[in-house]
Amino acid sequence: MSQPTDFPLHELPPVRFMASGSGLAFGEHAPSHRISFFAIVWFTESAGTHLIDFESFPIRANEVFLLGPNQVHSIPAPELPGSRTIVFAHEVFDRIDEPHLRQLFLPFENTGIRIPEEMVAPLTHIFDLILLECNGAADVTLLLKYTTALLTHLYRFGRHDRRIGEDHRLVKLFQLMQEHYRQEKSAAFYARQIGLTPKRINELLREKMGTTVSKLLYRLMLIEAKRELYHQQHSVKEIAYGLGFSDQSYFARFFKKQTGLTPEEFRSGVRVAK
Incomplete structure (x- = not known):
């Protein structure tokens, strides 16, 4: 039996917004971790399962999970599956004007959002713009516009009740x-x-x-x-x-x-x- 150990708190470095095409912006190889930021995790390959707040979900290609601060995440597999990841601080989240998009990060429903096959390429282009800006001027206003566009599409694809x-x-x-x-x-x-x-x-x-x-x-x-x-x-x-x-x-x-x-x-x- 393992001895009790604390799981790490993953925090953003001194930046407000990060994106990665390899998943490394999101707690990389920690088996379990609590996050202090908001995260959009777009898996690009199918590989086992992961857990959000102790609930298990399959990892499937082109399925997206949205997480908020204090949620506990773990991937039992020895290696991370391929993913596109966006993480950002509270101050960026607070600048999202649309309440229904902020709702996507609430912990009441952690089910992934499936991207339709015909929308994978268009959303990949949006992500590539986010990645390009992150690696360049990193203008948070522009990054927020791109991210809002991505979230708007995810909201359309989701199974949540839009009336809420x-x-x-x-x-x-x-x-x-x-x-x-x-x-x-x-x-x-x-x-x-x-x-x-x-x-x-x-x-x-x-x-x-x-x-x-x-x-x-x-x-x-x-x-x-x-x-x-x-x-x-x-x-x-x-x-x-x-x-x-x-x-x-x-x-x-x-x-x-x-x-x-x-x-x-x-x-x-x-x-x-x-």
């Missing part, structure tokens, strides 16, 4: 939940921030996603709990309090109900799997 992305209230809700879910657990808090009643927010979520504010908060807490348990820097008690639970036993019951495992069993399982 086109409703700025829900996009704002998701962003607020990501920022405040540790401290704020009530629908009333989020309702006040976007000018709706708690009842209306939940009506919108049930209509468009079949869920509620509470269920989405539980999902965010579960994702972060798994990350923290895997990270192994904090005790179960510290994780529980950090996520806003009143005591460790309440957190343990919540975690087991959602996963079928106690926090200790989950931590031991991922340790063995290393």
Whole structure:
């Protein structure tokens, strides 16, 4: 059995935007890592599987995955599959004007987006323009325009519900939940921030996603709990309090109900799997 080890945090060097045709801009050979930036990963060959926040996805040629800060990513295979990768900082992400494009990076849905065969060549040309600019003047304004064009096509190809992305209230809700879910657990808090009643927010979520504010908060807490348990820097008690639970036993019951495992069993399982 391997000894507990921390997985590395991959951060951008002192630049705001990077692109690579070899995948080296994206945490290269680390078996598991947490990222501090936004990433677009376009696999160019099929090769096994990879994991995003402990959920397994097949690696298929011309399938794209979009990741946000704090997500944990790993590729079990000994070598990286071919990929085209774009990574950028928060300040670049914040300049994306279209809420439905920012929605693509939310952690609620990590499924890859398949590029239709007839669009592989056109999108490759867009990526090549991004790569050319990165290796030249690196004008962030121009890079943002190219990246927005790429994201717009990916949004068209995706299987997500477009009604969500086109409703700025829900996009704002998701962003607020990501920022405040540790401290704020009530629908009333989020309702006040976007000018709706708690009842209306939940009506919108049930209509468009079949869920509620509470269920989405539980999902965010579960994702972060798994990350923290895997990270192994904090005790179960510290994780529980950090996520806003009143005591460790309440957190343990919540975690087991959602996963079928106690926090200790989950931590031991991922340790063995290393």
